[in-house]
Amino acid sequence: MKIQLFVPCFVDQLFPQTAFNMISILEKLDCEVVYNPQQTCCGQPAFNAGHWNESKIVAQKFLDDFDPENYIVTPSGSCTGFVRNHYHKLLSGKIPPKDLGVKNPLLRNIFEFSEFLVQKLDYTKIKASMDGVGTYHDSCGALRECGIKSAPRKLLENVEGLKIVETEDSEVCCGFGGTFAIKYEPISTAMTEQKVHNAVEKGADYIISTDLSCLMQMDGYIKKHNYKIKTIHIVDVLSRGLNPKYSSNSGYCVS
Amino acid sequence: MNQLHAKENIIEKIKQGLNRSGKNDSSHEVGLQSIYFNVNDLESVDQFITENSLLGVQVYRCKNDNEFIEAFRNVSKSKAWKSVVCVNPGLKKRLGSPIIYDRGAMYSMDAVITECEYFVARTGTVVMSSAQPSGRVLPVYSPVHVIVGHENQMVNSISEALEDIKRQYLKEYPSALYFLTGVSSTGDIEKTLVKGVHGPKEVYIFLIED
Amino acid sequence: MRTIQGKFHRESQSKAEDLEHRRMMNHALNQSEIAFQNGKQQFQNLDKAKEDAQSVKEKATIHLDRYLLEFEDRFTKNGGKVIWARDGKEALEAVWKICAEKKAKKIVKSKSMVTEEIHLNAFLQKKDIEVIETDLGEYIQQLSEEPPYHIVAPSIHKSKEEVAQLFHEKLGVRPHLGPEELTMVARRQLRTEFQEADIGITGVNFLLSDIGGVAITENEGNARMVTAFPNTHIAITGIEKVLPSAKDLELFWPLLATHGSGQKVTVYNSIFTGPKHRNETDGPEDMYVILLDNGRTNILSDPEMRESLHCIRCGACLNVCPVYKNIGGHTYNTVYGGPIGSVITPHLSGMKEYGHLSHASSLCGACTEVCPVKINLHELLLKNRRKSVEQKNTFRLEKFSWYIWKRSMLSRRMLNTANGNTKERMFRYLFKKSWGENRAIPTFPKKSFNEQWKERNSKIEK
Missing domain, CATH: 3.40.50.10420 (NagB/RpiA/CoA transferase-like)
Known part of the structure; x- marks a missing residue:
């Protein structure tokens, strides 16, 4: 199976190891992974800020950078949800009728990593192991834009040595929200603070998610306040125990 | 202020606003059949009683009028109601007893007893109207509200009740219709549930089979 | 009208840091959530x-x-x-x-x-x-x-x-x-x-x-x-x-x-x-x-915003909104607060004065998820942001930033220009104040994925 890798802009800049780990996993599952080095970004940051003209131009480049007939897999529920649910709005320029189907096949072929593994590949073949207690954070993009809830949990169940605990607020926003985290820092921080405290109180050693933007937000708070809890992307959890093709490190999201 | 002007202006703005596209009538099928857990006729009284017990409302099922009167007297005695107001002539006659007074006693009453228009099984609702002799004030002002009705006044849903009212009043609806479910409550002080805020603190329902 | 926005910034900060307020709101809204889950059973x-x-609401509106x-x-x-x-x-x-x-x-x-x-x-x-x-x-x-x-x-x-x-x-x-x-x-x-x-x-x-x-x-x-x-x-x-x-x-x-x-x-x-x-x-x-x-006819005449008129004022969107929970009702300084308030107030009382409310949201979508009449609340917030930009309510600096962003995203070369250290310094310089006292600045790896991938693949080719 041929898979096109989409490395979101912030993963490219801040968490390159996660992208390499994802390649390792996909290749372990017998996929042929291709990467177009011209790619940059799906255009979501500008869209969310209301600058749709700039977003549209970058979105059009995105469509040129990928082959619409092959799968695209990305370690981000947020980017996946944006392309899948909002590209037609952004690019059609008109108010879409209620039941506009997904016209461009690319919109049907883009997947977030964990949903792809569970829906399209035999994920039980991955033998990862990680000791400790983890709690899963449902990123808003993954949960509400893509409907991802059980896939990551299924994958984490299979990790040897990892105990998963649920917090009451797993579905509550971490407080990142793109420019919101900068424009309204006190509110953003208050939201993050509560997420971290609740995870710590549940006895978790790790906060795991499909979205590095969330993890980065929570990690920033954790580091500043010297908490022991760590944030880790689900790709990095699952790549543990693999013989990586590329040099790996501990796999924590901040290398 | 020119009323006609305001009305015309608003209607005109609405028409113009809607003309600016996006005016598609939805093809979505609206239908209530599968939305709630439906109550079938055989279960309706039980459903009504269950709902009310969840709401803290005591429902007494009586085979006939005599049973009702006895049950009511027992409740009245056990609650030590000294003054029970009843303004429904038919009911008054059946209840007889010297503890029943008229509307004038409303400021010192312990309870009011009224009939009702319908009962709604799915939600445990009592339907009343301003067309009844009890009117608007008495049933809400009283600290305790006792309702008596017949099982054949039971319908399964709110829309059935509304249909029946429409038929009953030949479209000349009473000025007020009341759908009463449970007991006056509030959670406005730190989400603590308190009963009997403005309306009755206690409600009792007597359902007569015959 | 910067003062309305400035007041919102100050008060939202004050409320967000008020731990007693946080405790009260968490308690109250948790109770609401429990009740809601119960009520849904019917x-x-x-x-x-x-x-x-x-x-039904669409029919009523049109x-x-x-x-x-x-x-x-x-x-x-x-x-x-x-x-x-x-x-x-x-x-x-x-x-x-x-x-x-x-x-x-x-x-x-x-x-x-x-x-x-x-x-x-x-x-x-x-x-x-x-x-x-x-x-x-x-x-x-x-x-x-x-x-x-x-x-x-x-x-x-x-x-x-x-x-x-x-x-x-x-x-x-x-x-x-x-x-x-x-x-x-x-x-x-x-x-x-x-x-x-x-x-x-x-x-x-x-x-x-x-x-x-x-x-x-x-x-x-x-x-x-x-x-x-x-x-x-x-x-x-x-x-x-x-x-x-x-x-x-x-x-x-x-x-x-x-x-x-x-x-x-x-x-x-x-x-x-x-x-x-x-x-x-x-x-x-x-x-x-x-x-x-x-002002309702104004909202009606905008086909994109029209669905916000379907609101039945149940308050559920407020109950699930993490922003509302942390800043409380008075901070909005509007009649209607929470997500629905942030959506409609700019159209009733001015985009310039109240557009900022549409930005005070992480767009988590919990409001849209809960709305009983399926109003796409968080998408309407996005549309408000777009309208605000179209009405030229943005600071020049912000407009320029998005222009730079666009240019960078169109050019792989431009993105790969500086190394990680430089980028981190730039991030620190631009965002240190707004990133705040409560979060550590993220660490930028020396090389991006793109650069590392190119290096490794050129080695393999060799």
């Missing part, structure tokens, strides 16, 4: 209920003129009087005219967000008319001289100790009373007021066009009292509250009750079709319904 198919409700005229026709035939008000000023004038005619000195009021919108109480008080709020939460807020904190639960933010202290100070009762005792105090006080009032004013939950009636929903019984004792009843409503038929209440009463307070249906659902009939025992001799536009 639905065999909640998704269909919401789709049906959305459909035929709004017809339904309003039908309502007026029937309500008038029932003996009622309809008054049309283009804005708050006209609505207030209409109320004043009735008060003057009836020589009213005292008014009792049940909960109505529309009356907050037109600042009814302040207006009447200036005319020397006493206005008494009778909903317990509103009564508490009135005693504290504060506006409501939440669309459905006006005093959600106050602890029972605060309420006890308030009653002690303002009503002279013993200090440290519990919630039950406090409620009985309010009950006793207000009973007299109901009976002495000249006019009763209510809001409206739904306008029933086919029977010419107004539906009012409550748990306490104060709206029943307000419409039972006084000789005149005035119901004030936004024009968007229309339902095509009374039968729609079968759907809307339970949806409103479940999403508003986790009940199957609210305790008292009343329908008023007009003043008392000659043969009825009691009730007001006159009933007026004031139909208020006040």
Whole structure:
């Protein structure tokens, strides 16, 4: 199976190891992974800020950078949800009728990593192991834009040595929200603070998610306040125990 | 202020606003059949009683009028109601007893007893109207509200009740219709549930089979 | 209008850092959530209920003129009087005219967000008319001289100790009373007021066009009292509250009750079709319904925003909004707060002044997920952001930043120009202040994935 890798802009800049780990996993599952080095970004940051003209131009480049007939897999529920649910709005320029189907096949072929593994590949073949207690954070993009809830949990169940605990607020926003985290820092921080405290109180050693933007937000708070809890992307959890093709490190999201 | 002007202006703005596209009538099928857990006729009284017990409302099922009167007297005695107001002539006659007074006693009453228009099984609702002799004030002002009705006044849903009212009043609806479910409550002080805020603190329902 | 935005920044910071406020709101909203999960159990198919409700509301909105005229026709035939008000000023004038005619000195009021919108109480008080709020939460807020904190639960933010202290100070009762005792105090006080009032004013939950009636929903019984004792009843409503038929209440009463307070249906659902009939025992001799536009036709005329008029004011979006939870109701400084308030206020009161509310959101989408009439609330916030940019409300610096962003994203080369250290320094320089004191600056790896991949693949090729 041929898979096109989409490395979101912030993963490219801040968490390159996660992208390499994802390649390792996909290749372990017998996929042929291709990467177009011209790619940059799906255009979501500008869209969310209301600058749709700039977003549209970058979105059009995105469509040129990928082959619409092959799968695209990305370690981000947020980017996946944006392309899948909002590209037609952004690019059609008109108010879409209620039941506009997904016209461009690319919109049907883009997947977030964990949903792809569970829906399209035999994920039980991955033998990862990680000791400790983890709690899963449902990123808003993954949960509400893509409907991802059980896939990551299924994958984490299979990790040897990892105990998963649920917090009451797993579905509550971490407080990142793109420019919101900068424009309204006190509110953003208050939201993050509560997420971290609740995870710590549940006895978790790790906060795991499909979205590095969330993890980065929570990690920033954790580091500043010297908490022991760590944030880790689900790709990095699952790549543990693999013989990586590329040099790996501990796999924590901040290398 | 020119009323006609305001009305015309608003209607005109609405028409113009809607003309600016996006005016598609939805093809979505609206239908209530599968939305709630439906109550079938055989279960309706039980459903009504269950709902009310969840709401803290005591429902007494009586085979006939005599049973009702006895049950009511027992409740009245056990609650030590000294003054029970009843303004429904038919009911008054059946209840007889010297503890029943008229509307004038409303400021010192312990309870009011009224009939009702319908009962709604799915939600445990009592339907009343301003067309009844009890009117608007008495049933809400009283600290305790006792309702008596017949099982054949039971319908399964709110829309059935509304249909029946429409038929009953030949479209000349009473000025007020009341759908009463449970007991006056509030959670406005730190989400603590308190009963009997403005309306009755206690409600009792007597359902007569015959 | 930077001051409105500046005030919002300051107050949101202050509230977000207030741990006692956080505790209160978490407690209250957790209770709401538990109740909501319970209330949902009555639905065999909640998704269909919401789709049906959305459909009914769409129908009501796209035929709004017809339904309003039908309502007026029937309500008038029932003996009622309809008054049309283009804005708050006209609505207030209409109320004043009735008060003057009836020589009213005292008014009792049940909960109505529309009356907050037109600042009814302040207006009447200036005319020397006493206005008494009778909903317990509103009564508490009135005693504290504060506006409501939440669309459905006006005093959600106050602890029972605060309420006890308030009653002690303002009503002279013993200090440290519990919630039950406090409620009985309010009950006793207000009973007299109901009976002495000249006019009763209510809001409206739904306008029933086919029977010419107004539906009012409550748990306490104060709206029943307000419409039972006084000789005149005035119901004030936004024009968007229309339902095509009374039968729609079968759907809307339970949806409103479940999403508003986790009940199957609210305790008292009343329908008023007009003043008392000659043969009825009691009730007001006159009933007026004031139909208020006040900017709603503006929203109606924007096809993208139109669905926000479907709102049934259940308050569920506030209950699930993490921003509302952390900053509370007063910080918005608007009549309607939370997600729905942030969506509609720019269109009612100005995008320049209130557009910032649409940015004070992480776009988590919890509001859209919970809305019983399926309004795409977080998408409407996005659209507000876009409209704000189109209306040129953005700072030049921000516009320029997005221009630079676009150029970078179009050029792989540009993105790969600086190394990680430089990027981190740049990030620190640009965002240190706004990133705040509570988060460590992220560490930038020396090389991006793109650069590393190219290196590794060129090695392999070699």
